[in-house]
Amino acid sequence: MSTCRGCGAILQTTNPNAAGYTPKEGSAYCKRCFRLIHYDDLTVSMKTGIDPDQVLDGIAQLNAAVLYVTDLFDFESGMIPGLSRKIGDRDIILACTKRDLLPETVSHDKIARFVFGRLKEYGIHVKALHLVSGTSKEGVDELREALHELAKERPIVVMGRANSGKSTLLNALANQAVLTSSRYPGTTLEFNELEIDGLKFVDTPGIEVQHSMIMKVAERELKTILPSSTIKPTVFQIHEDQSYAVGGLTRVDVRCEGKGTVTWYISDRLYLHRSKAETADDLWKKQYGKLLVPVPETNRTITRTYKRNEEKTDVVVDGLGWCCLSGDITTIRVTTPEDVNVTFRKAML
Ligand SMILES: Nc1nc2c(ncn2[C@@H]2O[C@H](COP(=O)(O)OP(=O)(O)OP(=O)(O)O)[C@@H](O)[C@H]2O)c(=O)[nH]1
Ligand SMILES: [Mg+2]
Incomplete structure (x- = not known):
């Protein structure tokens, strides 16, 4: 039995909704690969x-x-x-x-x-x-x-x-x-x-x-969240508590007891909104799904709190990107859809 050159699936001509389907016997590629390659269209x-x-x-x-x-x-x-x-x-x-x-x-x-x-x-x-x-x-x-x-x-x-x-x-x-x-x-x-x-x-x-933002958004949003060209870091110098919303996908609240720097590394197609800590809850409530888009396909969220030591720290959200924190930022609260991995690591860059 021959296999599709593009994805390796066994080619078949009987079930259009299953992997490996091709309408023509003897094709090198299945219909799914053909549509992906030529039309960027995901059929299955x-x-x-x-x-x-x-x-x-x-x-x-x-x-x-x-x-x-x-x-x-x-x-x-x-x-x-x-x-x-x-x-x-x-x-x-x-x-x-x-x-x-x-x-x-x-x-x-x-x-x-x-x-x-x-x-x-x-x-x-x-x-x-x-x-x-x-x-x-x-x-x-x-x-x-x-x-x-x-x-x-x-x-x-x-x-x-x-x-x-x-x-x-x-x-x-x-x-x-x-x-x-x-x-x-x-x-x-x-x-x-x-x-x-x-x-x-x-x-x-x-x-x-499994535990990535990629799994929490509709497939049409992947174009927004996955970067396709060199990331241009977005830098904020801060002197007070701040909150950052990445669309409606992730929220990062930072406590700053002096001067701090927050640098975001995410796709430039994503909407990043900064607000003062006091107004952040209200903004999230009123603008979620309006100004703050895209939103995940689930309403269940989880918040993690992290106490920072002196090291320059990255807060990484799998599938979405990260922000790097330095200076007098002491506490970080990260809210993401449930079941998305968040890692606090020594800065990558
Ligand atoms: N900017 C950039 N994008 C890349 C690079 N390599 C892959 N991509 C993009 O990443 C996405 C996934 O690439 P694939 O080659 O399909 O990844 P894969 O590991 O084979 O994925 P699966 O078959 O699903 O396991 C596509 O949108 C690629 O265009 C790269 O070096 N730079
Ligand atoms: Mg592959």
Whole structure:
């Protein structure tokens, strides 16, 4: 049985609503990939339904070297629990992709130091780290060389969270758009082999981004929340308590006992509203869903409070971005939809 070149699904001509459907026998791509590639139109959503354990177990069963792909913008989402347990003994190269989304002025060394620090905390060991971009092709030639050295007659399996940029990176390595990529998580549906310069690669379905803002908004809003060009940080110098609303998706209230700086790293298509702490509740109540859009698909929220020490701290909301806090900001309250991960970390940039 043949499979779709774009997503790996088994091609079939009987069920238009299921994966792999094509109206024409002998097609190279399924209808879903065809619509995604040519019209950016998602006919069948697979943001849930791909079993992460099955994917990890499938990867573990291959006698392969591993290209682990994480997204530098959504870095915390990319750290996969159980990864060391299941494939920790493999030869792993980590490709941190979407380098083009971070300001060019930030040095590679600084980012690499950050990444190695986080890997240590998560207990993940890799042979090498490459900072790359599948869209601008930065770092791709060096990665290709490293993969040739790593492979030693074995295939290379490409793994990572959904939407991290695996298929885009493989297309960049191949110098042609063979695989389907899209902003909708769950684009690649099955293990999908392809050969590049004599090396055998296996593209895999992304591990579901369960606790991310991506899962809490309607698919049409992904265009708003996912950045597509270099992030321009928005900087606020503050002297009093303040509140920030990212549309109706997240609210961050900060207590400032002197002078502080709040720098936001989010998509420039998102509406960021700053207000004084006293007026923030009223604003949220009156403007939620009006001025403060987009809103999540759920009304259930959770608020976390964090006491900051001296370190420059990032408050990261999976799938949305982060804000960096420094100076005399002492307490931070973060409100997000329930079940979205929030991480307080030493500043990345
Ligand atoms: N700016 C930027 N966007 C990227 C880069 N790589 C991927 N993207 C975008 O990220 C989104 C996801 O890319 P995919 O290649 O489909 O990601 P994937 O990891 O294969 O996703 P699944 O198949 O769902 O697991 C798409 O909108 C890509 O255009 C990159 O290096 N830079
Ligand atoms: Mg893919």
